[in-house]
Amino acid sequence: MSNFTFNQIQELGHEQVVYCHDAATGLNAIIAIHDTTLGPALGGTRLWQYDSFDAATTDALRLSRGMTYKAAISGLHLGGGKAVIIGNPSMKNEMYWRRYGKFVNSLGGKYITAEDVNTNTADMEFINLETEHVTGKPEYSGGSGDPSPFTAYGTFVGMKACANKAWGSDSLENKKVMVQGAGSVGQYLVGHLLNAGAKVFICDINQDRIKQTVDKHSKVEVVAAADMLNVTFDIYAPCALGATINDDSLSKLKCQIIAGAANNQLEVEETHGRKLIEKGIIYAPDFLLNAGGLINVSAEIGYYNKDLVTSAVEKIYGRLQDCLSLAEAENITAQEAAMRMAKKRIADMKELKSRR
Numbered sequence: 001m002s003n004f005t006f007n008q009i010q011e012l013g014h015e016q017v018v019y020c021h022d023a024a025t026g027l028n029a030i031i032a033i034h035d036t037t038l039g040p041a042l043g044g045t046r047l048w049q050y051d052s053f054d055a056a057t058t059d060a061l062r063l064s065r066g067m068t069y070k071a072a073i074s075g076l077h078l079g080g081g082k083a084v085i086i087g088n089p090s091m092k093n094e095m096y097w098r099r100y101g102k103f104v105n106s107l108g109g110k111y112i113t114a115e116d117v118n119t120n121t122a123d124m125e126f127i128n129l130e131t132e133h134v135t136g137k138p139e140y141s142g143g144s145g146d147p148s149p150f151t152a153y154g155t156f157v158g159m160k161a162c163a164n165k166a167w168g169s170d171s172l173e174n175k176k177v178m179v180q181g182a183g184s185v186g187q188y189l190v191g192h193l194l195n196a197g198a199k200v201f202i203c204d205i206n207q208d209r210i211k212q213t214v215d216k217h218s219k220v221e222v223v224a225a226a227d228m229l230n231v232t233f234d235i236y237a238p239c240a241l242g243a244t245i246n247d248d249s250l251s252k253l254k255c256q257i258i259a260g261a262a263n264n265q266l267e268v269e270e271t272h273g274r275k276l277i278e279k280g281i282i283y284a285p286d287f288l289l290n291a292g293g294l295i296n297v298s299a300e301i302g303y304y305n306k307d308l309v310t311s312a313v314e315k316i317y318g319r320l321q322d323c324l325s326l327a328e329a330e331n332i333t334a335q336e337a338a339m340r341m342a343k344k345r346i347a348d349m350k351e352l353k354s355r356r
């Protein structure tokens, strides 16, 4: 392990980072456990052709830390973890996943895995043959299935809390909403928005995704990805990539609310969070807003009930209201307010544990 990696682990405060290698299957995985104060570390397994070992480690460390705060702010009894596998989808087969499942199992439940980029519910089924510490299994095998509808629903519910703050009403009727990224989450979000009477615009760099969305929802209007920043909207919902809120986009963006599901939307958290305040834009912190999928898979650990999950996801509304109020009262960015809320819960639990 390089000094760079070890310094990062110390700086970000990880509890444990595990490197896994299996010559027979070609498996190379990094499991990062950031914080287990609130419970076992849950986070997906990402399969990606990283350019370097350091790049893969950095991703695992950064993503696992994000999971700690997402679980904490969502009131879950879970810590934050994430695994990355250096490889590509052509390597996937039963043996590959079973070997990986054995590594996950060797951690004795301290880390619970789930699906992420390039991994799916079928992969989780193979992992489940070797360990019970896996969520995101298909519905037919007792799992919670695709988390995207819950992520989209949580995003929609949080958007209404933002609308209330901006316009004094939850109603999204006739509001112009730009959904950037008509993928798994974006398409479900479009459905909720249309049902609420919003005027929905989509953009995506993938024409198949555009077609799928338009076929499903004939009322959506398509905007070319390159033109998105030239149009005025009430709400911008980033549901594609991270870092879309940056110096360039902020110099052009014309909207009153930003509320979307993409992870790590602010390119530089404090700088761009402050710029949003200066521009009078209400921002819904991504890790608070997009926790619906995590809330859904986490329910698999106990007794899974879709209605209970839906109610739990709806609590994003109140959490976002609290976050926006805290930000206003303390003159801090919404992102900072959300981080404070998450860190406070972890600190309170540490204090409680120290008194036992």
Ligand code: NAD
Residues within 6 Å of the ligand: 147, 148, 149, 151, 180, 181, 182, 183, 184, 185, 186, 203, 204, 205, 206, 209, 225, 239, 240, 241, 242, 261, 262, 263, 290, 291, 293, 294
């Ligand atoms: P996805 O891959 O299904 O969809 C993303 C879409 O964005 C794709 O259609 C892609 O073509 C499009 N896209 C990429 N670059 C773009 C660009 N520059 N302009 C416009 N469109 C672009 O992913 P998803 O599962 O829908 O997730 C969307 C975002 O939400 C991701 O950032 C993801 O990390 C985050 N997220 C997803 C979940 C979940 O439950 N799926 C949970 C939490 C967070």
